Amino acid sequence: MTAPLLQVHELTKHFPITGGPAGIRTIGQVRAVDGVSFNLAEGETLALVGESGCGKSTTGRMLLRLTEPTTGRIAFSGDDLLSLGHSALRRRRREMQIVFQDPYASLSPRQRVEDIVAEPLDVYRLYASHGERRDRVAELLRLVGLDAAHLRRYPFEFSGGQRQRIAIARALAPGPKMIVADEPVSALDVSIRSQVVNLLQDLQERFGIAYLFISHDLAVVRHIAHRIAVMYLGRLVELADRDALFDAPHHPYTQALLSAVPVPDPERKRAGIILRGDVPSPARVPPGCHFHPRCPIAQDLCRESVPPLRDIGGRSVACHFAAPFPIATASTSPR
Amino acid sequence: MSEPLLAVDDLRVHLFTNRGVVRAVDGVGFALSAGKSLGIVGESGCGKTMTALSLMRLIPSPPARIVSGRIMFDGEDVVALDEPRLRALRGNAMAMIYQDPMTTLNPVFNVGEQIAEAVRLHRQASRAAALARAVEMLELVGIPDPARCAQSYPHQLSGGMRQRAVIAMALACHPKLLIADEPTTALDVTIQAQVLDLMRRLQRELGTAIILITHDLGVIADLVDTVVVMYAGKVVERAPVRQLFAVPRHPYTQGLLRSVPSLETREHRMRTIEGTVPSAYAMPQGCRFHPRCGIARDVCRTDEPPLVPDGVGGEAACWALV
Numbered sequence: 001m002t003a004p005l006l007q008v009h010e011l012t013k014h015f016p017i018t019g020g021p022a023g024i025r026t027i028g029q030v031r032a033v034d035g036v037s038f039n040l041a042e043g044e045t046l047a048l049v050g051e052s053g054c055g056k057s058t059t060g061r062m063l064l065r066l067t068e069p070t071t072g073r074i075a076f077s078g079d080d081l082l083s084l085g086h087s088a089l090r091r092r093r094r095e096m097q098i099v100f101q102d103p104y105a106s107l108s109p110r111q112r113v114e115d116i117v118a119e120p121l122d123v124y125r126l127y128a129s130h131g132e133r134r135d136r137v138a139e140l141l142r143l144v145g146l147d148a149a150h151l152r153r154y155p156f157e158f159s160g161g162q163r164q165r166i167a168i169a170r171a172l173a174p175g176p177k178m179i180v181a182d183e184p185v186s187a188l189d190v191s192i193r194s195q196v197v198n199l200l201q202d203l204q205e206r207f208g209i210a211y212l213f214i215s216h217d218l219a220v221v222r223h224i225a226h227r228i229a230v231m232y233l234g235r236l237v238e239l240a241d242r243d244a245l246f247d248a249p250h251h252p253y254t255q256a257l258l259s260a261v262p263v264p265d266p267e268r269k270r271a272g273i274i275l276r277g278d279v280p281s282p283a284r285v286p287p288g289c290h291f292h293p294r295c296p297i298a299q300d301l302c303r304e305s306v307p308p309l310r311d312i313g314g315r316s317v318a319c320h321f322a323a324p325f326p327i328a329t330a331s332t333s334p335r
Numbered sequence: 336m337s338e339p340l341l342a343v344d345d346l347r348v349h350l351f352t353n354r355g356v357v358r359a360v361d362g363v364g365f366a367l368s369a370g371k372s373l374g375i376v377g378e379s380g381c382g383k384t385m386t387a388l389s390l391m392r393l394i395p396s397p398p399a400r401i402v403s404g405r406i407m408f409d410g411e412d413v414v415a416l417d418e419p420r421l422r423a424l425r426g427n428a429m430a431m432i433y434q435d436p437m438t439t440l441n442p443v444f445n446v447g448e449q450i451a452e453a454v455r456l457h458r459q460a461s462r463a464a465a466l467a468r469a470v471e472m473l474e475l476v477g478i479p480d481p482a483r484c485a486q487s488y489p490h491q492l493s494g495g496m497r498q499r500a501v502i503a504m505a506l507a508c509h510p511k512l513l514i515a516d517e518p519t520t521a522l523d524v525t526i527q528a529q530v531l532d533l534m535r536r537l538q539r540e541l542g543t544a545i546i547l548i549t550h551d552l553g554v555i556a557d558l559v560d561t562v563v564v565m566y567a568g569k570v571v572e573r574a575p576v577r578q579l580f581a582v583p584r585h586p587y588t589q590g591l592l593r594s595v596p597s598l599e600t601r602e603h604r605m606r607t608i609e610g611t612v613p614s615a616y617a618m619p620q621g622c623r624f625h626p627r628c629g630i631a632r633d634v635c636r637t638d639e640p641p642l643v644p645d646g647v648g649g650e651a652a653c654w655a656l657v
């Protein structure tokens with residue numbers, strides 16, 4: 001077996017909280033990411049899901065070293081990414097691209113679409129002539145469903161969804177092996193979202209691109225992901241093959257998450273498990289299992305000891321009392 | 336029957352660019368009563384944000400201009416109001432949650448100060464009281480550790496936290512009409528459920544009317560009473576929510592509903608509506624949807640279909656229904 005494209009080991013990111021009279025003393029830590037490990041194979045899609053603020057974007061940014069990890073190891077194509085110098089990292093980055101969560105902030109307002117999409121081509125000199133540059137950009141725009149007539153326009157002339165497609169075209173430009181896609185389709189309407197998801201899948205089939213696909217749209221995740229990692233307050237709580245996860249979520253948080261998906265049917269009101277209890281903060285993480293203050297099946301053990309990510313029938317779950325869905329639903333009343 | 340809180344009639348917003356005129360909103364009309372909610376759906380670029388912005392006269396001008404139409408809000412025509420009166424209205428009687436949280440948040444001030452500022456703009460309150468109110472609002476929208484969030488600068492917050500901060504700001508002054516442009520797209524489903532719950536409560540307890548713009552038909556089904564479907568600057572269908580989901584009449588609405596992925600269906604490809612929204616500079620003749628429509632006939636290529644009432648409270652613009 002060949003080594004996976006990407007190996008992430010015990011990755012953490014702690015942001016200092018500053019305060020004090022001058023506002024410069026460190027008075028605490030935001031434990032945004034708190035010991036996350038996973039692999040990503042070539043041509044694979046791993047989805048990263050979880051509550052807002054649980055550390056998904058921070059994890060994604062660390063893979064490209066856009067945010068420097070506090071501790072941990074990242075191996076990409078065999079290289080130890082965290083020990084690479086500036087120029088070696090720059091070369092490696094051609095193979096790793098990111099589509100940012102916010103399609104507004106990520107596109108420079110003063111650049112024309114042509115120059116935005118061509119930016120990675122410029123950085124790595126991926127064309128021989130000006131004509132070739134333009135052709136490549138036009139081709140990329142066509143790939144994401146935009147008209148080549150848009151080349152000379154500025155981002156503000158586009159709607160939110162159109163801007164996100166420009167960002168995707170830019171990420172595809174240098175022919176990456178891996179794309180960190182941070183909510184790449186949440187700004188898109190259903191039909192275009194489907195088109196973009198199909199497109200991402202086609203590109204994967206053709207070029208073997210691996211995706212770390214960050215999303216809270218579980219229907220899209222169910223469609224595109226091979227495996228799914230569920231994150232809660234800086235840690236992975238469950239990692240499983242797609243069908244295994246959707247068919248029988250084992251972690252109580254995964255169960256709550258899956259049951260909260262709104263259904264497009266006004267006759268069927270949401271019958272989800274609404275999580276109660278203190279909303280967690282990575283600046284004040286609870287002892288033991290991070291999820292215990294909101295967990296419907298928490299016991300004393302959960303308040304004291306951190307459940308390790310352990311293997312249960314081919315999946316990884318971090319819960320002392322992990323059990324498939326039906327058993328846990330019997331006791332979903334809030335404590 | 337009482338007057339609706341908001342009545343939009345034949346609204347046209349055009350963008351005058353050096354490449355030509357973009358008819359971003361082209362004859363849109365709808366009404367909304369106090370305490371009710373209306374959803375606007377439609378493909379990216381169809382003019383939802385422009386419609387919402389014009390309700391508060393916040394369209395980017397130039398290049399955009401309201402070229403015709405009336406927007407009656409609480410007895411006044413917003414289109415005819417002067418700047419001072421508009422300023423008094425915005426954020427007070429009408430508040431907007433923008434699609435892009437960063438247009439609302441100022442990067443150089445912390446979030447708490449900004450919400451407090453919004454509070455003080457519209458009511459007498461001491462600085463400290465306004466700040467306390469800001470923290471309260473942040474807690475209400477489900478932000479963990481609201482005190483830390485209040486002291487954070489926008490870049491220190493996650494995408495979903497920023498979005499909730501913007502929601503908190505809009506709700507801080509109890510508006511009569513809340514316009515929410517994609518308020519939950521950056522939120523995960525559990526937080527989304529909380530925010531929708533909060534909006535429902537505002538609607539019920541304070542009688543706030545809500546206009547909700549979203550791509551997420553699940554959210555529409557969950558929250559709104561009436562749905563307006565837009566395509567390329569026009570209303571193609573309007574119907575009570577149950578009816579729209581049960582018997583969508585316009586082929587575009589039918590396509591939209593078919594493209595919704597569900598957790599239950601397993602198909603190799605996600606369903607889409609073939610083709611893309613026409614270029615804003617080159618709108619097709621006749622029905623704007625005809626190049627993508629499976630049932631288009633000759634008349635569709637030449638004449639625009641009118642909105643025709645369906646007899647059970649909705650209306651749709653399709654020659655097949657005339």
Ligand SMILES: Nc1ncnc2c1ncn2[C@@H]1O[C@H](COP(=O)(O)OP(=O)(O)OP(=O)(O)O)[C@@H](O)[C@H]1O
Pocket residue numbers: 156157158159160161162189350352357359377378379380381382383384385386395398434615
């Ligand atoms: N400053 C501008 N100059 C030219 N065209 C513009 C400008 N701003 C918006 N448009 C165009 O106006 C149309 C309507 O845009 P609007 O932002 O209302 O779309 P939307 O329905 O909100 O889309 P989305 O769902 O992607 O946010 C789009 O075709 C867009 O390209």
Ligand SMILES: Nc1ncnc2c1ncn2[C@@H]1O[C@H](COP(=O)(O)OP(=O)(O)OP(=O)(O)O)[C@@H](O)[C@H]1O
Pocket residue numbers: 015016030032050051052053054055056057058059101282490491492493494495496521522523
């Ligand atoms: N530069 C920073 N300084 C301080 N704290 C930060 C910084 N960036 C992120 N954080 C904190 O780290 C935590 C995780 O943020 P992150 O953006 O990774 O969340 P996320 O899972 O992507 O959430 P969302 O779904 O809302 O985008 C949050 O509590 C956030 O406030």
Ligand SMILES: [Mg+2]
Pocket residue numbers: 056057058101182493494495
């Ligand atoms: Mg994020």
Ligand SMILES: [Mg+2]
Pocket residue numbers: 159160383384385434516
């Ligand atoms: Mg919009």
